Amino acid sequence: MKPRIEINHLGKKYRIKKAAPYLSLRDTISDSIRSVFIKEANHTKDFWALQDINIKVEAGERIGIIGRNGAGKSTLLKILSRVTWPTTGEVIIRGRLSSLLEVGTGFHPELSGRENIYLNGSILGLKRKEIERQFDAIVDFSGVETFLETPLKHYSSGMQLRLAFAVAAHLEPEILIIDEVLAVGDLEFQKKCIGKMEEVSKQQGRTILFVSHNLNYISALCNKAVLLQDGKLAETGTTHEIVSSYISQITNRTAQYIYAETDRPGNDTVRLDSLKIIDSLFNARSNFKVTEKIGIEMKYEVFDHGRILWLGHNIHNQTGAHVFDTHSVNSSYYNQPHTLGKYTSVVWIPANLLNTGSYYISSAIFNHREKIIHFHEKDALLFNVHEAVDEVTAKGMNSEDIPGIIRPLLNWSINKV
């Protein structure tokens, strides 16, 4: 079977103008008159939003598109959705394609919920018969049945969103393109959406292209990912690899960071000197096996005599999930004031606790009782945990990754009774 989507040497050039994004007749006339008399350099600048992109998407693949703002993600989706057209290259799409660059496209506030289901469904490419067949399921999923005859303008924004997603979720394309649609709405509904999308993609075997800033969703939904960087294809691989590589791209500090004398976070009480991820030999390192313990070292200087200072780190994983916090509750300085001078703190994350993946660390010194945060350095460091081959781990003889935020190696006892 041929790939569902074939992207060959795709490029998109935008011409950036200094003036307004749309042209006015006056500009065109005055420019052309001027150019008759004066040969001057163009006021426009070429900008390649995408350059030489090559991707093949096989049937049933779920691909996440990752990249910073301006990396070209949205432009790529727009071209695939046939909203805008490339400058070079081509895309071949095999199969029925629906794209959701936004939920609720074409919703009209004056029309009722029922009317908007038909309108929106039709705009998204559903036939009237398909809408009629799916109507009850859509209403059921959205949970707005009591307001079906009410004009949409009287709906709360949450209800509008639920209705919009419900229509979109009942499209039945072979290829589905989704952009950030889950960025809005309450948490419970987001979960429902993700659940629905997992069902659609995994059980029904759809081909999916998904762009989101939420790496959590990308990880939950996609089995492959591509990383875009400045309009170019930087990397292709499993979601896991690409997400890690993206995180190391956004946090370019990895194993250690020593602050410049004039740039130390903090205040007149305390200032941060350095942060370091260390191994058991106290060497700075950013890659660890799951069987190794991982240390976080923080150096700081105290300027105010007699203050109680608490230290803490937050650990987040690559999907943005908050793994845990640790505070200096069992150090001798928890109840004892610091005196003037320099300090070093170390805390160890035990071996065989974290799952494989990337983690980033935020560090703070604070006093909760005084409600003071002296500094809070967010996502200051990054480290990776990878598989340990030929060692005893929680994975055992499993060949696949074990799901879960953490992966502790726990003691089991099994007795025959």
Add this chain to the structure above:
Amino acid sequence: MGEAEITITSRGPVSFTFSELWKNRELLYFLAWRDVKVKYKQTYLGVLWVILQPLLLMAIFYIIFFRTLNIAVGMSYPVYASGGLILWGLLSSGINNSSESMLGSAQMIRKIYFPRILIPMASVLTALLDFFIAFLVFIVLLFIFRQPVSWHILYCFPLAVTLTTISSLGLGALLAALNVKYRDFRYLLPFGMQLIFFSSQIVYSLHALQKDWIKLLLFCNPLNGALELFSYPLRNEQMNVAGILISSGMAILFLLAGLLYFKRTEVYFADVI
């Protein structure tokens, strides 16, 4: 389901093939249906406005032109003027709606693929629906004023409506595309519409003009040809065939120009709208 294969290149969309339009005929229907539904929401009189608008206009012209100026049109003036006004209504609301339609649908254009031409087409279709309701009122008027009607009505009326619709779509598509790129046309349009109105034999008759070359020049306005066809079965005057041919030629020219310009520019609609 067959394996549909789409190739996307710099050449842009293929929305003008008949099969692509046919595939999306339901969307055209839904877009027009939305426009109709939305138009009369939150009005007390609702669809009655479709009938009231031409009636009120006609009353004004009846009082001003017929009662005070006594213009000869070769038949009952109220019938003549109201027929002219409903055709004018078809042309003007078709053009006005479609020229604004692209900007009104900017959100859809930026976010989703469909043949863009459906937007001005839906606007013209909406105007056509309004026209048919007003036309029913016009039929009633024919009876009230005991207007004699010849059998030529059977082909003259449909041709007149077709001619007006074609002009409306052509000019509408042209202005819709122009408006995306140059917003200046929003402000030029009202003057253009007035030019069409006053150069059309809506409230007067071109038959009263002496000079033939001026008549033929005025038939470059396709509405004049449509009005000529429309009034022919109602009055005992010779049809200006040359004029109708000029008008038809212009209408087809407008349609081709409008569609071609629309097709050439729709590639970058999403980028500049």
